[in-house]
Amino acid sequence: MTLQTIRSFKMELEGPDDAVYCGGEALSGLVVLELNREVRVRSLKLQGRGMATAHWLENRSVGMNTAYNDYTSKETYFRKRMHLIRDNGDVTVLQAGRHEFPFSFQLPEETLVTSFEGKHGSVRYWVVVKLHRPWSTVRKIKKEFTVIQPIDINTPALLAPQAGTKDKMARVWYRNFGQVSVTAKIDRKGYTPGEVIPVFAEFENSTSRAVVPRACLTQVQTFIARGTSKQKRSVVTELCGAVVLPRSRESWHGHALSIPPVGPSILHCRIIRVEYILLVTVDLPGASKLSLELPLVMGTIPLHPFRSHTSSVSSQYSLDPEWLRMVAPDQPESPPDYSSIVSEEDEAEQRVAPPGGQEDFSGALERPLLAFVQEFRYRPPPVYCEVDPNPHPLYIRPRCMTC
DSSP states (O other), X not given: OOOOSEEEEEEEESSOTTOEEOTTOEEEEEEEEEESSOEEESEEEEEEEEEEEEEEXXXXXXXXXXXXXXXXXXXXXXXXXXXXXXXXXXXXXXXXXEEEEEEEEEOOSSOOOOOEEOSSEEEEEEEEEEEEOTTSOOEEEEEEXXXXXXXXXXXXXXXXXXXXXXXXXXXETTEEEXXXXXXXXXXXXXXXXXXXXXXXXXXXXXXXXXXXXXXXXXXXXEEXXXXXXXXXXXXXXXXXXXXXXTTEEEEEEEEEEEOOSOOOOBOSOSSEEXXXXXXXXXXXXXXXXXXXXXXXXXXXXXXXXXXXXHHHHHHHXXXXXXXXXXXXXXXXXXXXXXXXXXXXXXXXXXXOOOOOSOOOOTTGGGSOGGGXXXXXXXXXXXXXXXXXXXXXOTTSOOOOTTO
């Protein structure tokens, strides 16, 4: 039996197997080469790479034949090369046993895109190690790793409420059955997996048939190549409401739509985009459905605790249309009179009379200190005036700060 020269040739990355990396982090690992006997090596090279690829085929008939159009586009995010054993023109002799070659390099800061696998494209990151030996085939090992670019939903753009209204005339052939309208609102645009989207909606059915309202979270994948785009939509989760009877109205007061584990949005890639929308629909019998789309962004950094109260308060005010019509006055109003806030009886009760005569303070240290603190709770404020009562004299020379 012939004994193999290389017993083991593998690569190990630091951390667990499901480790996730971000832009700017260091990627470290170890290349392990176990030999059964002495081996002559010309070079040992390492290459790290990140790339987005979009590809699909479209066919068309040309006479009796079928022609295929190939749509392909690529975008490279980084390429890193290292020599673990450099080729200097001479071979390197490695003795039998275990040999370890550590490596480490830093990922780019801002150019990375979240790893993704789609039907017509992907975003992948990997490390390849190649072993070159004289008069032998090149041995190669490859290991992929996951990159997630952080998306913080705690920004004003992603905390803004989303709302919309849409209506449609239900008709079959030349007959109209009436109009159906939907109004929907969510408290913010940015969410993270595991959260619940409270859906506020109102459905008005003016037709003679019953309709069924639904809400679903949809992922939209867009692939771009050679100036042409291809799109794929898939429903992530769905919520079905009660039937809306003819000539009636139905309201949703925060129906909960749970977000399952999904990948984050990809918004900064030139050839691949991953977006999410909240689709509020009404199924019309015998006609196409009425659909209202509200855009969403799936982030990676969840909502901060102190932000949750602020966003809920803002969403409550945004439900009231009168709040939107409130504007700031052109001129500031003067403060109210003191007498309109504090009555004369309250002022008399709280007024402290000045001490009449000399008081004995011999036992002051034995009494509580608060007994000697005067009450100033209802002291009147100074009279309001727009003119400064104590202006600076004009003859005073301003003081030089360097003197």
